[in-house]
Amino acid sequence: ITEHPVLVLSLMYRSCIFSCTTASSIDVPLRGAAVQSSTYEGWSAGQAIDGSCSPDGKDSCTHTLAMDNPWWRLQLDGVYRVSVIEITNMYSTRKWLDGVEIHIGNSLVNNGNDNPRCAIIHDVPDGLTQTVHCWGMEGMYVNFYKPFNTTYLMLCEVKVYGGRNPFYQSKSSLVGAAVQSSTLPGWSAGHTIDGSCSSGGLDSCSHTGQMDNPWWRLHLDGVYRVSVIEITNMYLTRKWLDGVEIHIGNSLVNNGNDNPRCAIIHDVPDGLTQTVHCWGMEGMYVNFYKPFNTTYLMLCEVKVYGGRNPFYQSKSSLVWGWG
Known part of the structure; x- marks a missing residue:
């Protein structure tokens, strides 16, 4: 069977303050672990899932070194259907998120970057939060990946929302x-x-x-x-x-x-x-x-x-x- 994952990008801009006050009190990212391809001094991968939407810099954002094809990965605490991802960008680094791909799946081949793609990010205003819809794509790994570039990758906050795959919870087919x-x-x-x-x-x-x-x-x-x-x-x-x-x-x-x-x-x-x-x-x-x-x-x-x-x-x- 040749399967064709849905590649859909739906964007809505909102201020970080609004995003932080309206987001769920229980976020999937806080129950996962983050790693990245390299770390610029003090800008650890975990700062993108620390619950802070501040786009101010070192104490609240992640930052790789300048390198080929940088990436950041969230490992969830199980396999989920991911419906929505919220991404907060840093002030003055708009260009570093442009063209970043979001991948979701269960494989660690190529550090998870070969999993099915949900979206490609374009035009994220500095310091603002963007919402991407992944329409229930399944996986325990959520990757942000900048292919075909020698550059940095920086994220200030990533929130992932979803639910367990009903196929694995209940074998009750739809009518x-x-x-x-x-x-x-x-x-x-x-x-x-x-x-x-x-x-x-x-x-x-x-x-x-x-x-x-x-x-x-x-x-x-x-x-x-x-x-x-x-x-x-x-x-x-x-x-x-x-x-x-x-x-x-x-x-x-x-x-x-x-x-x-x-x-x-x-x-x-x-x-x-x-x-x-x-x-x-x-x-x-x-x-x-x-x-x-x-x-x-x-x-x-x-x-x-x-x-x-x-x-x-x-x-x-x-x-x-x-x-």
Whole structure:
């Protein structure tokens, strides 16, 4: 499966005083540990998670040496779905944050800088706090990384908000109604969400007629952040799922197939279940779509896991509920 993490940057400026007074009293960063690629004298990595939004300098900000590709990393106390990151910049160092990438994931390859990217920072006014939305991306490492540069990296405060991945808390899949582009007699769209993982055929799988660009769509009972999708394939029909795209969103343009893409399915062994991570993509429609083909689309079971976006439920990251 080729997975495509969502790369979205949403920016809102606010003063540091406002940010500090409205932020949660329980912040994920305070339960993690920070390191950086190098340390300029006295400007330690931990000062970016000390709870102080002061952008004044040495006693409240981090600072690397001038070096190739500097980075700063926060290790959280577990694996979280990160919804929002707030970054406070120092006075007079606006240019050092321009172009910095934020990466989130569970790998320490390249010091964590090869994890999926949430955003690229641009235009952070001196001394102000900026909010970046990462839409539920999963990880225990949050990296700030300035690639392709010999420069400094400086941060005055980083606050990370999120919640536990509901897939690991509760194996209760989301509910909804299914439709498909056409139906071979007896192979209804609803068979794919009947709770049976049997890959035996007519009584347990969906099946379109042969047609151009076949699709299957699940209409959830609300707008969710989708974290994980499990797909069970039928025996002897491996080729029909190869190249199928998974799309998630809130639009019914082109029957929902123009919504943002989570992944492209490749190489699903006959009769087996495969797991796809969609990193908190938002939507009420989940589509399986086979473009540029005249073919069938068959699915034996689809289970979708996720929850409501915790950022809009509560600003207290460690007590947010999902689902």
